[in-house]
Amino acid sequence: MADIKIEGTAFLNIDEYHYEHSYKRLCPSLGGKLEKDALFPTMAHLLVWSAVLGYINKCPNPIAKRYPSPPVRWQFIKPDHQMVLVMLALESENDFDVLKSPEKIKNSIEMHSNGGLDLMQKTLALNPLSYQNIESVINEIIQRTKKG
Amino acid sequence: MLFETITINNFLSYNGTCDLSFDTGPTIVIGQNNTGKSKLFDAFNWVLFDQAYHTEDEKWMSTADWGIALVNSQAREEAIDGGVVSAEVTLSFIDEENNHCILSRNFDVTKEHGKWSVDDKSEIFLQIKNAITGDCEDFTDVNAENKIRLLFPTNLSRYFLFQGETISQLMSLSNKGAFRNALKDLSRIEVFDLAKEYADKTMKRCKVDLDKKLSLNLRLQAQLNQINQQIEDLKKEVDRKNKILDELIKNRDANKNILATKQNELSTIREYADLLKEIQIVEERMKLLNEQRSQLVNGQKSVIFEKWIYAGSEQNIRNFLELYKKNQKAKKIPEPIRQEFIKQMLEEKRCLVCLSDAPVNSERYNNINKLIDANALDEELALLNTISYRADSLLKDVGSIRGEISNYQKAVAELDQKILQQSLDKKAKELQLKQVQPKQAPVDFDSNKFAELKRTVDKLGTDSVRYELEISRTKSDIDVIKRDLVLKNSEYDKLAQGSTAIEETKRWELSQAVSQNVHKFYDSFFQHLIDEIQTEANKYYKKMTELNPALSGNVRVDCDISEVYTVDEDGNRLDNINQANKVSLQIAFIAAVLSVSNSFWEMYFPFIADAPTSALGGNNKIQAIKTIMDIFKQSIIIIKDDAISNDKNSTKNDELRNIVKTDEDIKNAYELYMTGEKLASQHTLIRRLK
Numbered sequence: 001m002a003d004i005k006i007e008g009t010a011f012l013n014i015d016e017y018h019y020e021h022s023y024k025r026l027c028p029s030l031g032g033k034l035e036k037d038a039l040f041p042t043m044a045h046l047l048v049w050s051a052v053l054g055y056i057n058k059c060p061n062p063i064a065k066r067y068p069s070p071p072v073r074w075q076f077i078k079p080d081h082q083m084v085l086v087m088l089a090l091e092s093e094n095d096f097d098v099l100k101s102p103e104k105i106k107n108s109i110e111m112h113s114n115g116g117l118d119l120m121q122k123t124l125a126l127n128p129l130s131y132q133n134i135e136s137v138i139n140e141i142i143q144r145t146k147k148g
Numbered sequence: 149m150l151f152e153t154i155t156i157n158n159f160l161s162y163n164g165t166c167d168l169s170f171d172t173g174p175t176i177v178i179g180q181n182n183t184g185k186s187k188l189f190d191a192f193n194w195v196l197f198d199q200a201y202h203t204e205d206e207k208w209m210s211t212a213d214w215g216i217a218l219v220n221s222q223a224r225e226e227a228i229d230g231g232v233v234s235a236e237v238t239l240s241f242i243d244e245e246n247n248h249c250i251l252s253r254n255f256d257v258t259k260e261h262g263k264w265s266v267d268d269k270s271e272i273f274l275q276i277k278n279a280i281t282g283d284c285e286d287f288t289d290v291n292a293e294n295k296i297r298l299l300f301p302t303n304l305s306r307y308f309l310f311q312g313e314t315i316s317q318l319m320s321l322s323n324k325g326a327f328r329n330a331l332k333d334l335s336r337i338e339v340f341d342l343a344k345e346y347a348d349k350t351m352k353r354c355k356v357d358l359d360k361k362l363s364l365n366l367r368l369q370a371q372l373n374q375i376n377q378q379i380e381d382l383k384k385e386v387d388r389k390n391k392i393l394d395e396l397i398k399n400r401d402a403n404k405n406i407l408a409t410k411q412n413e414l415s416t417i418r419e420y421a422d423l424l425k426e427i428q429i430v431e432e433r434m435k436l437l438n439e440q441r442s443q444l445v446n447g448q449k450s451v452i453f454e455k456w457i458y459a460g461s462e463q464n465i466r467n468f469l470e471l472y473k474k475n476q477k478a479k480k481i482p483e484p485i486r487q488e489f490i491k492q493m494l495e496e497k498r499c500l501v502c503l504s505d506a507p508v509n510s511e512r513y514n515n516i517n518k519l520i521d522a523n524a525l526d527e528e529l530a531l532l533n534t535i536s537y538r539a540d541s542l543l544k545d546v547g548s549i550r551g552e553i554s555n556y557q558k559a560v561a562e563l564d565q566k567i568l569q570q571s572l573d574k575k576a577k578e579l580q581l582k583q584v585q586p587k588q589a590p591v592d593f594d595s596n597k598f599a600e601l602k603r604t605v606d607k608l609g610t611d612s613v614r615y616e617l618e619i620s621r622t623k624s625d626i627d628v629i630k631r632d633l634v635l636k637n638s639e640y641d642k643l644a645q646g647s648t649a650i651e652e653t654k655r656w657e658l659s660q661a662v663s664q665n666v667h668k669f670y671d672s673f674f675q676h677l678i679d680e681i682q683t684e685a686n687k688y689y690k691k692m693t694e695l696n697p698a699l700s701g702n703v704r705v706d707c708d709i710s711e712v713y714t715v716d717e718d719g720n721r722l723d724n725i726n727q728a729n730k731v732s733l734q735i736a737f738i739a740a741v742l743s744v745s746n747s748f749w750e751m752y753f754p755f756i757a758d759a760p761t762s763a764l765g766g767n768n769k770i771q772a773i774k775t776i777m778d779i780f781k782q783s784i785i786i787i788k789d790d791a792i793s794n795d796k797n798s799t800k801n802d803e804l805r806n807i808v809k810t811d812e813d814i815k816n817a818y819e820l821y822m823t824g825e826k827l828a829s830q831h832t833l834i835r836r837l838k
């Protein structure tokens with residue numbers, strides 16, 4: 001499937017705090033686990049996962065302080081995942097006209113990813129050692145989301 | 149003997165003067181750890197026997213060995229130059245004739261130019277005030293020591309001065325040479341020894357007379373000489389064998405001592421080794437489970453990442469589709485005239501809707517051209533339709549994805565539960581390990597040491613069996629020789645009777661009969677003594693173990709092998725009895741020895757026990773204390789306080805403290821505690837509870 005092109009969304013922004021606390025710890029390219037063991041082999045994976053978490057829990061959160069160089073390119077996100085993100089953005093905006101302004105879709109994805117990461121950090125804060133066993137944390141979040 | 153008071157002055161942890169008074173019946177002294185309980189016990193030992201227990205060296209030491217350390221450190225600290233500090237213990241008691249006795253022992257140290265000058269021995273003073281005449285008799289030095297030895301035999305000291313914390317030493321008391329020594333003092337065997345000696349001497353003299361008379365008949369003489377020689381040889385053989393037997397018993401006892409120590413060491417190490425091994429197994433299991441978990445997680449990573457993206461957002465997808473349908477219904481999503489289609493018509497110069505030609509600049513061509521729109525939503529609408537198509541297909545798959553996620557989570561949860569269980573198991577075992585961890589550090593432990601110790605214990609065990617066999621064989625040899633001796637003696641008697649030495653023969657026979665009877669009387673008295681001890685010990689042992697539902701057996705005092713042990717209903721020895729029963733057996737046996745002493749000689753020893761129940765717990769402990777209180781005419785029980793001093797509830801509910809409060813037999817009770825802010829200035833103080 002061809003990439004979904006959203007103009008002006010070549011890069012997706014992330015919060016500086018989450019760059020330090022989430023991306024750096026969980027993504028192999030930034031010194032997290034080895035790629036083969038990592039649940040999020042690339043930063044794009046983490047962004048997608050956290051955005052979906054944000055959409056499911058309806059918890060967008062505007063980025064407080066943007067990380068200076070946006071590290072995630074829209075093109076690096078798999079087309080399948082791009083499609084899900086756009087679908088969720090449209091559902092969240094409850095308006096298809098938003099398709100005319102891709103910037104809004106991009107903002108929506110950024111904010112929900114940020115909200116999703118906040119949620120993940122709250123769980124991790126309860127037990128800092130969970131960084132070593134992120135699967136359990138994710139599992140816990142999944143369980144909770146399912147119940148909710 | 150009845151103790152009235154003890155006054156302790158500057159002795160070990162006691163600073164200044166402290167008094168305790170006693171009556172008939174029990175006196176309870178309680179105290180937390182390190183409050184001077186054992187030092188109080190030492191005060192009794194020191195004043196009577198010039199001995200105090202050195203905890204660090206684990207042995208009894210005399211004043212000469214203790215030196216200046218016997219004198220309270222704070223008292224020394226406060227001493228001025230030229231001053232004398234004296235450690236002193238005074239014991240007042242009433243003896244069996246109701247005479248009032250005061251025994252005092254002191255040890256002086258003098259401070260001279262900042263240095264201490266120390267005597268090499270303690271000084272003793274004993275005053276006995278006659279109950280009838282009121283006259284006082286004073287004894288000092290050796291005279292006082294000798295007098296005290298008569299009143300309190302050294303060999304019995306460990307019986308009425310009972311130390312519960314050193315169980316191994318206690319056990320050796322009951323089954324080794326010390327037991328025989330104690331019996332010797334208890335039975336006053338020396339009286340019998342003297343009788344036996346006289347009887348044997350008389351017999352020997354009669355024999356000499358008879359031999360002299362018979363020597364006149366040369367032929368008879370030759371025969372008798374031969375028999376005499378044989379009798380002498382047999383006697384020598386009996387002596388030799390008896391010496392071998394004594395040596396064997398000594399070696400067996402020594403072997404048993406080492407075996408008991410090694411077995412104790414081994415049991416701690418074995419438990420330690422077993423626990424280490426178990427922890428290793430748990431760790432291996434945990435490793436395996438973690439690997440399984442890791443494999444599962446790695447293998448199913450897509451489940452918790454990609455698939456969840458879809459399954460988790462199922463509701464959002466449904467909402468999207470609803471929105472899509474609503475918009476479609478409201479015609480908000482028109483069927484697009486796609487720009488490619490328009491471009492195709494313009495290229496082909498033909499309307500592909502009405503299938504008519506549309507040449508360039510014709511009205512139809514221009515109409516088609518007007519539809520070209522740079523802002524057309526073609527792409528967006530196509531995207532929207534693609535997404536809706538994808539959403540549709542996702543919803544169809546989501547059911548199976550959900551099942552997959554649920555199965556995965558169940559499998560992970562099961563593994564997590566198992567890992568948690570193992571980790572709890574490991575923690576529990578590590579805690580146990582800390583508790584069994586004896587003096588040896590974990591780093592000291594290795595399997596070689598364990599194997600070597602096991603081999604040593606096995607060898608000692610084999611030696612022990614060998615000694616028993618040899619002892620039994622030697623005893624049977626002695627019996628055979630003694631039978632031969634009887635035969636030879638009777639052969640000699642027959643020859644003598646046939647001779648003319650009628651008077652000498654009669655005298656010889658009479659002396660033989662006297663000697664035999666003295667021996668028999670002694671043996672039967674001794675056996676009676678042992679039987680009495682055994683009966684009494686059984687009575688006390690049963691009383692102490694009656695609350696325990698498990699059967700504990702009967703006490704056997706085996707004089708042949710100098711051992712006290714328990715037997716089953718059929719008289720078979722019970723091995724490996726538990727620690728609580730061992731202690732109960734000890735107390736019962738000691739109580740029996742003292743009780744028999746009371747009834748035989750009318751000598752009542754007070755029973756002073758330091759932590760007598762330290763190896764017992766729960767019901768056994770309280771029951772043992774009650775038994776001690778019941779058994780002895782006077783008992784002074786020094787025991788650890790189980791209640792927490794500053795916790796009102798704890799002191800209120802403590803069983804021992806309740807006994808002290810409610811038992812009318814207890815007339816005196818004390819609590820020991822420590823005072824002083826610095827370690828150097830800490831010393832024992834006594835509070836009267838009752």
